[in-house]
Each structure stands twice: as C-alpha cells, then as structure tokens.
Amino acid sequence: MSGTMSEFFGDWHALLVLLLAGVIPNQIWRMLGLWLGGGLDEGSDLLMWVKAVATAILAGVIAQILVQPPGALASVPGFLRYGALVVGFAAFMLTRRSIFAGVLCGEIFMLTGRWFLG
Amino acid sequence: MTQLSFIRLIAARFTPSHFAVPFPPLDSPQWHPPLRAFAIGMGAVRSTILSLVLFVTYVGIGALAHDTHFSLAWAMMGTLLVWAGPAQIILISTLASGASIVQSAIAVTVSAIRLFPMVVAVLPMMRAPETKRRQLVLVAHFTAVTLWVECYRFLPHVPRDKRIAFVHGLGCGLVLIGLVATVIGYELAANLTQTFGSAILLLTPLSFLFSTARNSKELADVLALGLGLAFYPLASLLNSGLDILVSGVAAGTIAFAVHKWREGP
Structure with missing residues (x-):
C-alpha cells in the first residue's frame, strides 16, 4: 500500500x-x-412485489456497468462487453448453472477478443 | 502437483458432494463452549462456493472504487458498514456519473429494499421466545444475499440455541473475505494494465448476473431479471438521474403482475 x-x-x-x-x-x-x-407473512403480495423490484434494480445495475462502463472497462469495445455476458450465460446454462464456469467463460471471451484486436 | 490431481481437486471443490455440511452432530458436546459455535460459523465460509463469488464481487467493487477516484478507506468502510454489494456498486457508479447525493441516496434506498424481506425471513430461524431484539441487531446487519442463502443451508445443522453465535461467526468470516477482496481489487486496479483492470471490472456484472439467476426459482424472479436487463438501456435514454429506479420499478411491477396473472384468481 x-x-x-x-x-x-x-x-x-x-x-x-x-x-x-x-x-x-x-x-x-x-x-x-x-x-x-x-x-x-413471507409469501405476501407486498413482499413478492418488493422482491421483484429489487431483482430488477439489480439487473439494471448489471446493464448500467455494461452500457456505461466505468474506468478501465470503457476501453473494451461494446460488442466484447455484451458478448462476454452472452457467452458467460451460455456457459452458465450448459454447466447446470455453475457461476464459476459462467464468470470464467465470459472473462476468457473478453480477454481473447481484446488480444485479437491488439 | 500433477495436472490430473489438480483437476480432481478443482472438481471436488465445485461438485455437489462438496456441499455437504461439515459440522458436529446437533447433540454433540462440541457445540457447548461459547466461542465454539462462533468459530464453527466462521470456518463455515470455507465450505461454500458463495465465498468465492463474494470474493470476486468485492475485488470488482475495490477496483471500481479505485477507478472512480474514491479512497481506499472509503471503499473499506463501505464494505464494512454498507455490506451490500449491489448498493455499493450503485452508490459508486451514480456518484461517479455526477448524480447528486439525494439521487444516489434514493437509488441506493430502493435497491436496499430487498434486504427487508431477507431480514424478515432469516430472523425466525434463530429467534427463541426468550431472545431479545438487541441480540439480533448484528445478525440483521450481516444479512445480505450470501448470508441469507447460507442460513437456509447451514442452520438446520446447528442447535437452535447456538445459531446466533454461529451466524455472528459466519457474518464475520464473510465480511473479512469482503474486506480483503476490496483491498486486493483496489490495489490491483491501481497497479495493473488496462487489460487486466477491465477484466476485474467485468467480474461484477458477470458474478451478479449468474448468482441472481441461480437464486431465481420462480417465474417472477426470472422475468424481473430479464426485463430489468432489457429496460435499463431504454430508461437510460431518459437521462433522469433515476434511470435505475425507473427501469427497476417498471420491470419488477410487470414481472409481479405476470406472476399474479399466471397464478389466476
């Protein structure tokens, strides 16, 4: 430090x-x-709605980081950022919902793309 | 280590058998010493894949805080006192994009609503008739998505009168992981090339998306996640300063309405 x-x-x-x-x-x-x-009551309508809005806000945060990227991520072209999410999600589904596989494949896609672009 | 044994080790860590809970039996005297339940709880962070997800998320948060010019102490205090990854990301990214304190506070407040049902769901698991409310304050503070998920998995294997101590240990262990990861992410972003810096910042959206998708069991959750992703780019065209709020309330309400409609009268 x-x-x-x-x-x-x-x-x-x-x-x-x-x-x-x-x-x-x-x-x-x-x-x-x-x-x-x-x-x-944990199953009440109010709590169901609150949970749905909270999940959608979190999804909005994910989209915001990709659409308006902060810091170093802004140096990555848009199609690589969105592609990483798509490739990672495909890997996540193919591996019976492994978070680890999804993150790894998304990262590999983005880094490989950057490397090809030079 | 040979390559094969390394692969076996990795496979063993990420296959379902690894999710067995390694605690003493419920009636074991090993639970009796007061600090023992706390220690078992703290040690339980090693038996969950979510610790790794948490670590990765906070490395991303540390890196984000660095790249948006916040101090390291600020980032660490955020992890310690806010203790909610999404809220910290929203706070950092809204402030960095020029939103006012009030706009940021509103967006964070709304994102934090989801902590309310989590606390409501978690506390009955460790409450006994003689439990005082103040004994549960720290448990409420530690409650966030990781602890919430792990309580469902761990607590059935913990004697009821030891659960508060156990959760205190689990919470401290998770916060410790978060703090270490925040520092690592901050320092990495300060010292790495742009390529690796961007890889670390990409960790946050990926780990959030997949851990939320994994927890989405009902149609309402899946719809809220999908619509929320799709609506944000549209809402951001409004440039209102509350874009996240607008897209979140719209997507969440539609998801809830579809769920009710499918359920029927």
Whole structure:
C-alpha cells in the first residue's frame, strides 16, 4: 500500500456522503425488518412485489456497468462487453448453472477478443 | 502437483458432494463452549462456493472504487458498514456519473429494499421466545444475499440455541473475505494494465448476473431479471438521474403482475 494517511482516507466530505447515501439507506431496511419482521407473512403480495423490484434494480445495475462502463472497462469495445455476458450465460446454462464456469467463460471471451484486436 | 490431481481437486471443490455440511452432530458436546459455535460459523465460509463469488464481487467493487477516484478507506468502510454489494456498486457508479447525493441516496434506498424481506425471513430461524431484539441487531446487519442463502443451508445443522453465535461467526468470516477482496481489487486496479483492470471490472456484472439467476426459482424472479436487463438501456435514454429506479420499478411491477396473472384468481 503506498501513499500517505490523507491519501488513504480521502476527504471527509466523501465519507459523509458514504454515510448519508450508502450506510443509512441500507441499515434503515435491515432495522425495519428487525422491528416489524415478526408480523409479516413471507409469501405476501407486498413482499413478492418488493422482491421483484429489487431483482430488477439489480439487473439494471448489471446493464448500467455494461452500457456505461466505468474506468478501465470503457476501453473494451461494446460488442466484447455484451458478448462476454452472452457467452458467460451460455456457459452458465450448459454447466447446470455453475457461476464459476459462467464468470470464467465470459472473462476468457473478453480477454481473447481484446488480444485479437491488439 | 500433477495436472490430473489438480483437476480432481478443482472438481471436488465445485461438485455437489462438496456441499455437504461439515459440522458436529446437533447433540454433540462440541457445540457447548461459547466461542465454539462462533468459530464453527466462521470456518463455515470455507465450505461454500458463495465465498468465492463474494470474493470476486468485492475485488470488482475495490477496483471500481479505485477507478472512480474514491479512497481506499472509503471503499473499506463501505464494505464494512454498507455490506451490500449491489448498493455499493450503485452508490459508486451514480456518484461517479455526477448524480447528486439525494439521487444516489434514493437509488441506493430502493435497491436496499430487498434486504427487508431477507431480514424478515432469516430472523425466525434463530429467534427463541426468550431472545431479545438487541441480540439480533448484528445478525440483521450481516444479512445480505450470501448470508441469507447460507442460513437456509447451514442452520438446520446447528442447535437452535447456538445459531446466533454461529451466524455472528459466519457474518464475520464473510465480511473479512469482503474486506480483503476490496483491498486486493483496489490495489490491483491501481497497479495493473488496462487489460487486466477491465477484466476485474467485468467480474461484477458477470458474478451478479449468474448468482441472481441461480437464486431465481420462480417465474417472477426470472422475468424481473430479464426485463430489468432489457429496460435499463431504454430508461437510460431518459437521462433522469433515476434511470435505475425507473427501469427497476417498471420491470419488477410487470414481472409481479405476470406472476399474479399466471397464478389466476
């Protein structure tokens, strides 16, 4: 690890943002589950809808990373990013849903493609 | 190690037999010492493929935090205090793409709703009539997709009065893996070539997609995942700052409606 202590911590403003936009929005739901959880039916319509929306938001995050790639991923052409997802998913299904095989094949596809492009 | 024995070792780690739970029998005196259940829980992280998925995800998060110019301490505190991979990704990527604190907070809050049903589902597994609510605060904090899935698998093999200690151990073990992976990802992104940096950032969408697909047993889950992927590119054309929210609520609501319609009156 290189750098000074101030480099390690960054500015306090970013840590305040982490607390307000990261920590509190997550802990609210956990603590609500702890306080109200006793009386809720796990199979109720409300919880079914909440789970579906939560899953779709997660899917949106996956799409966002591929469509608007951050950092070094932006240097990879679009067809390789989307292709990696498709190839990985095919491997995932062919191996009776092995997460490991899916991730590995997606990565190999992207790296091979980059290597060919030079 | 010869190549063959290496392949056998890998195969043994990823085949279903590996998923046997290596705990003492329920009535064994080995469960009695107070710290023993905690230690068994912490050790249980070695017997789950999800530890590897968690590791890979957090390497990606560490790398993302680096490439979007957050500090290492910021990334580590996120892992320790937020402890929800998707929320951390949304937080980092929305802030980095110029969203305001309020916009980020709304997107993260909505993504975190799924923690609520998880906590509701997990707690009854370790609650006894005499259990106080404050004894479960740490369990609620550790609850995220990995712990939620593993509780269903592990807890039937853990004596009921030892389950809170066991889950504390399991949670600490998982957080430790997450923290180490965050640091590794951050440092790798700082020091690797662009090719390897992009490979690490690609880990997150791949591992999220496949671990969610694996947990999607009902039609509503599968539809929510598929529609959510398809809707985001459309919603992003709106450029509202809440694109993830718009596509997520739309896709999730359609998935839920189809599920209800198929179920019939």
